[in-house]
Amino acid sequence: MRDLDTFPRIRFGLLPTPIHKLENISRLLGTNVWIKRDDLIGVALGGNKVRKLEFLLADAKKQGAEIVFTTGGAQSNHAMLTAACASRIGLEPILILKKRGVTECKGNQLLEKLMGTEVRFMDTDSYDDIYEEMDRIGAARGRRYYKIPCGGSNALGSLGYVNCVREIAEQGQEFTHIICAEGSGGTHAGIALGARIFMPDTQVVGMMVDSDPFDEITPGIMREAAKLLELDIEIDNDKVLHRDVCGPGYAIASKEGNEAISLMAKNEGLFLDPVYTGKAFGGLIAMAREGAFKPEDNVLFLFSGGAGGLFAVEM
Numbered sequence: 059m060r061d062l063d064t065f066p067r068i069r070f071g072l073l074p075t076p077i078h079k080l081e082n083i084s085r086l087l088g089t090n091v092w093i094k095r096d097d098l099i100g101v102a103l104g105g106n107k108v109r110k111l112e113f114l115l116a117d118a119k120k121q122g123a124e125i126v127f128t129t130g131g132a133q134s135n136h137a138m139l140t141a142a143c144a145s146r147i148g149l150e151p152i153l154i155l156k157k158r159g160v161t162e163c164k165g166n167q168l169l170e171k172l173m174g175t176e177v178r179f180m181d182t183d184s185y186d187d188i189y190e191e192m193d194r195i196g197a198a199r200g201r202r203y204y205k206i207p208c209g210g211s212n213a214l215g216s217l218g219y220v221n222c223v224r225e226i227a228e229q230g231q232e233f234t235h236i237i238c239a240e241g242s243g244g245t246h247a248g249i250a251l252g253a254r255i256f257m258p259d260t261q262v263v264g265m266m267v268d269s270d271p272f273d274e275i276t277p278g279i280m281r282e283a284a285k286l287l288e289l290d291i292e293i294d295n296d297k298v299l300h301r302d303v304c305g306p307g308y309a310i311a312s313k314e315g316n317e318a319i320s321l322m323a324k325n326e327g328l329f330l331d332p333v334y335t336g337k338a339f340g341g342l343i344a345m346a347r348e349g350a351f352k353p354e355d356n357v358l359f360l361f362s363g364g365a366g367g368l369f370a371v372e373m
């Protein structure tokens with residue numbers, strides 16, 4: 059396997075992020091529930107995308123880019139964090155966002171305004187239209203540009219979460235399960251691949267907050283990332299585990315998600331978001347109620363950020 063440390067990487071995160079036990083929730087759910095605080099990663103309001111951007115923006119720099127494009131919905135945490143990280147290293151971020159969700163100056167839109175980021179909206183459901191628009195604008199500006207896909211979810215970005223599992227393993231506590239939100243697949247792909255390498259006895263479950271075919275997408279990213287790492291392993295789609303927690307639709311609050319947000323707020327003083335982490339934690343609660351965890355299990359929940367969205371989405 060190629061050593062992760064040989065990939066170009068820009069250190070944006072304050073790593074390692076802490077892991078601690080949720081004592082009250084553990085009592086309520088009858089198992090040991092822990093939380094990995096990637097919300098405290100140290101850029102903007104925190105979040106999982108910083109780990110991916112460490113690899114992606116290093117690649118952009120290496121390729122001599124001056125402009126970085128990315129995309130997502132109007133309240134994309136990924137787009138906001140791309141703007142924050144790119145600006146830090148002197149790259150100009152341009153966000154071309156789908157005109158879907160809350161486009162007013164709230165939540166992540168407000169943060170982008172504060173950063174002075176160039177944000178454009180496209181009234182389309184197709185990311186291909188957006189990637190073409192990036193090429194058109196990039197060519198018109200006559201400067202070198204780098205395109206980061208929606209969610210930073212390609213093989214290189216997912217290495218951020220392979221690296222995160224190495225970090226978790228080095229932090230010393232063993233986990234029977236790791237649970238994360240799955241919105242474009244890269245985080246789950248990185249964790250699932252990282253677990254194969256560094257924590258082979260740990261079961262990873264991605265909580266799907268969107269209705270894309272993650273049973274294909276996530277193992278696909280894992281295979282590409284395994285190639286980057288020069289790893290010779292079989293990835294069986296059926297062994298990459300997911301649970302559908304999308305409810306009424308992507309970025310529309312769900313009853314289970316809202317209950318999870320309240321439970322966490324009341325018992326632990328932490329604020330999950332309605333689009334990703336609330337629904338994902340709702341899935342963890344449902345698994346606990348179904349008896350999926352034994353009392354002696356240690357279940358790690360990835361708090362992947364999302365605070366920006368908490369102030370934009372109706373609950």
Ligand SMILES: Cc1ncc(COP(=O)(O)O)c(C=O)c1O
Pocket residue numbers: 105106134135136209211239240241242243244245246334335362363364365
């Ligand atoms: C707060 C938060 N958690 C989880 C995710 C899901 O990560 P991924 O897109 O890698 O599946 C996202 C994605 O946008 C996010 O913003």
